[in-house]
Amino acid sequence: MKYYFPLLYCGIAVMTFQGCTQSEKGTTLSNTPEKLIDPANMDTTVKPGDDFFHYASGVWLKNNPVPAKETRWGSFNQLRDFNAKAVKSILEEVVNNKEAKAGSPEQRVGDFFASAMDSTQIDARGDEPIKADLARINDISTIKDIVGEIGFQHTVGIGSPLYRFNIDQDEKNTAANIAQFGQGGLTLPDRDYYLVNNTRNRDIKQAYETYVQKLFTLAGSDDALAVKKFEQIWEIESALAKAQWSREEMRDPYKTYNKLTLAALEKSAPQLNWQETYNILKIKGADSVIINNPDFFKNTASLLTDEKIDQWKTYLQWNVLKNAAPILSTPFIEASFAFTQALTGQKEITPRWQRSFNVIDENIGDLLGQLYVAKYFKPEAKKRMVELVKNLSETYEERIKTLDWMSETTKKKAIEKLRAFTPKIGYPDKWKTYNDLEIKRDDYFGNIRRAKTWDYNDMVAQLGKPVDKTRWGMTPPTVNAYYNPVNNEIAFPAGILQFPFFDFAADDAVNYGGIGAVIGHEMTHGFDDQGRQYAADGNLKDWWTKEDADNFKKLADKVVNQYSGYTVLDTLHVKGKLTLGENLADLGGLAMAYAAFKKTPQGQSDEKIDGLTPDQRFFLSWAQVWRMNTTPETAAQLITVDPHSPADARTVGPIVNMDAWYKAFDVKEGNKLYKAENERVRVW
Known part of the structure; x- marks a missing residue:
């Protein structure tokens, strides 16, 4: 099975659109706050060395409880809500566009959205759309x-x-x-x-x-x-x-x-x-x-x-x-949501329009993605990302060369794999056309069935054909990123290229602590406990010496033990083995981002902004990316199913292994998060 290693758990990850320059009207959509690192969000009554999660975001966490229609609330969710306004305007524009050319993305997306929003017609049909399925199964006898x-x-x-x-x-x-x-x-x-x-x-x-x-x-x-x-x-x-x-x-x-x-x-x-x-x-x-x-x-x-x-x-x-x-109709939707409530603690159902564009993104994401890219994506963002990926890649290679636990033989293979990484940024080079997919303005259920059938047929048609490495595992609007080991590729959809991850006006400390760490995270997946088993060409094969593999496993075991010590809801322990790959990616990603940041003029200076040093801003940028409140029900579920650690563990797990964090915040022995130098885990 192909593995995708996303930044967030895909089943819960926030799918959204980025708001950027709205060129047609000359206005700009921006969710960037006046202060990129706002001290007002911090709880300075907490010592950073005792609880960096709340030190960095304690006031924000207190002032931003989980809204009724959500199961978690953090930077990802805020970005989703901001961008939802942008995508809603697109959908409302195309649904009312009487001049859209037949077969165009505008016409097809508009018709799909119209069908999804016609609750009167959907309710009138009741369970009629599935009666034939239930009857067919009822007639089975063997x-x-x-x-x-x-x-x-x-x-x-x-x-x-x-x-x-x-x-x-x-x-x-x-x-x-x-x-x-x-x-x-x-x-x-x-x-x-x-x-x-x-x-x-x-x-x-x-x-x-x-x-x-x-x-x-x-x-x-x-x-x-x-x-x-x-x-x-x-x-x-x-x-x-x-x-x-x-x-x-x-x-x-x-x-x-x-x-x-x-x-x-x-x-x-x-x-x-x-x-x-x-x-x-x-x-x-x-x-x-x-x-x-x-x-x-x-x-x-x-x-x-x-x-x-x-x-x-x-x-x-x-x-x-x-x-x-x-x-289906409202009674079915209400029953489904009642079960969702029990699993996740979500108090109110997501608005219909928001559920609708999620369904459209899932089923005809390349059509919706084309509309998004045309209206909101900045080409300069892609250019800047290319530069950042290059900087992180060069830094990664430098660090591999200095590893004291890896032999020159394995280092050579690791660098070969790193140089073979294929970055994908923004959106696909070629779009799915969904040829022959019929979309009707008055048939929501049928549109979904036909779209999923089309997708299935498109998938099986790949059997016997050359592998198409231009395909993406996420749609352009997605606020996420991933590493795909069989293609040895790292991908950053357009949706994540927005604050708090990335901002043109931001100082390097903020961008490297945000999107820089994301880039490093995905790169490190190529060398985590799973990704390291794939070679530069993407094939599953061993390229390690036995001694180097043993050394890696010893370091990885320390990471397992560290994260297994973290708890959720006071009693549920993080599953250190389940989350190992993501934890290694966080550790490596943040370390790479910091090393790359230190090459910038700001990284080499001591100039303060809002009373914060460059290093402090870097680590606070990382922390504000992961600030998040979560319902108890969802927190318990994610401990069982999510290969990512919870937000507080993701915030502090990497930094307690970085000497620079101790120096930046004067963390000393006696602080609760303090780890002796010889206990700090350095893998990549």
Whole structure:
């Protein structure tokens, strides 16, 4: 499976648009505050060496609780809300544009948005859009048909029951695409929700039961039948959870690389009827596939028995219902949100227009992205980013050369990989055209189904074709960034090129503490515990000497121990092994950004701004990027599922290993965050 290492967890990450120069009207949209580092946001009653998270942002955190329509609130969210106003103006403009050329991005995005906002028509249809799906499943009478329905649902945008399937690059032969299957099939965010019996998980189970019963009742089941259906679903999903590997295990790219022929698949899990599944999934001309967890498929196959046909039918109907609920009529939407509330603590549903543009971005993101780039993206931002990437890359190479734990042999390979990085900045060189995708102004549900079907067909069409390395893993409006190891590329969508990460008017301390650290973060993913196992050409292969690998693992273990000591909600410990890659990226990224900053005139001076030295501004810039309030429910969920550490740990984790931070804020032995020099972890 291809790995993307994003700056934020993708499932929760803020997707948004950047507001920049509005050239048509000569006005400028800007969310930059008067003071880039505002002392009014700081809590100076707290010693920086005791609690840098609150020292840097304590007053801001107190004055900015999580809004009712959010689950977290921080710099990312503020940027999203600011940029949402910009994208809303685009959508309102195109939806009313009667002169838009047929087939143009303006016309197609406008029609999609119009369909999404027509709540009267959507409510009038009720559950009509899914009745045919539920009836088709109800008529199933054999296990063969169950397996066929599972595959069919993958292809037509209904959902991804039982397993995950995609076409991606072969990690040991990245010049070729290959069919890949992965463990899946759960509704709750992680297998632990089914396997760990504690108060929090029992409460979630109760909310889940209510959700299942509500949706089946809305679809026509009586109360008694709805209760039975939940029991059937819980039994199947619990069995799937037991068959899954943990998230920590799934981080091992060698363990999850299992290349099998079709004959071997048929032998290991014959009940899954692989030849027919191949045909339904449109896998043509493939002699082998990659399975991330062979045990999952063996154990899953044993569940496909004649005695369980009714249970599987219920499970497949549930897959239809849960995926459709957020885009059906109001009663379905309200039931879906009630379950979201239990999981995340969000108090109010996100406004319809905001949900709508998120759906449009997800389904036809390149059409929406074209409108955004044309109106709001500054070419100068891309030029400046190219310079920053170059500066960080040169600094990274210098630091690799000075590592005292790595041999010259491995250093040579590391530098070769670093020089082979491909940076992607802003937006794709070529856009998806979505040819033959029909978008109707009066069919929101149908638009989504057709868009997802188009996307599936576009994906399977890549099988047998040369790998297209121009494709992106995120849309241009996204406030995030990522590293993709099989392409050895770092990507920075246009959406993140805005304050607090980046600002043309900002001093270098602010930009290097913000976007500089982001660039360094993504670069370091190429050398974290997962990324380091991929070579310069993107292939999964070992380029380390054994001694160097052992030295790296010893340092990584120290990082695991450091972060495992951090807690959330007083009792939940950060999972140091799950978050290792992101923590290494934060440590390396901030260290690289600081070293690059020290090459600038400001970095070499002592000139203060608003009473703060250049180094203080650098570290405070880093801290304000990660300032964030989070609902308790979401905090608990993220500890289980998110490979990133929580905001306070991300703020302090890297800095306590940097000598410069101690000097900048006069942190000494006796301060709570103090680490002795010989205990500070320096990897990259």
